[in-house]
Amino acid sequence: MANISITATDVVRVSGSYSQGLLGATVDAGEMVAYDATNQYWVLATEISGGSNPVKMAISSGVAGQVIGLAEPGAEITLGSAVMTAGDVLVASATTAGKIAPHSDLVAGDTLYIVGYAKTTDEIVLILKYTGVELPT
Template identity: 35%
Template sequence: MADIVITPASVVPGAGAKVTSGTAGATITAGQVVYLDSTTTGKWHHADSDAATAAARGQGANVGIALNGASNGQPIDVLTEGPITLGAVLTAGTAYYLSPTPGGIAPLADLLTGDYVTLLGLATSTSVLNLDIQYSGVATA
């Protein structure tokens, strides 16, 4: 399998979702997983399950899915918890994880040896992911 294919124009937060605003630190597309680099730039960057730092791998509360596209220095809204329509085909009841591709979302089978396991959430339908990020701190063997 591969990362899910997201339609950026179809990324929409669901009722009750928690959203925060900030500044992009890279070119980000709606639907990509991002983290807040609070130690160096104070901006949102692509999250990545095989990144060098724990924050970029999903550790901490400042991780979510971009709701809009932005270039470095532009405003960005990030959904940090709750339902989100991704404009992608999901399998209801399936867990989705942070991908080793920066900003990507993947099924568990796509994680490679050495990638850190960060659960993003469960699909509640074929189009909605209930974002509830859980960082394991454990790399796949």
């Protein structure tokens, strides 16, 4: 498999909390963002962004300097028609900043950041949990 293919215009918050954040880079709805505390803005997240830095899912698109909506843990988000397999655990991509992928894509040495799980083929429930666990070799 590969990163989940998400069309930004298909991303819709179904339920759950959201906040707003100032962007430091171009971000599309459906991408994962991490807070850069030094510069005080949100940028594309990587698998190791977690730890002490909050990570959220963008629910709108924007460019550096714009404010966008950010989904909080527990939110349910539609990502598009049949883009996931129901029941899959989804993680931060180990290959592309901001993207999400099925857990099965991780390989030895990748760090586990749980984004959420596919409630249906269209909808994700956000967990947003940095585990710090590196997959063994």
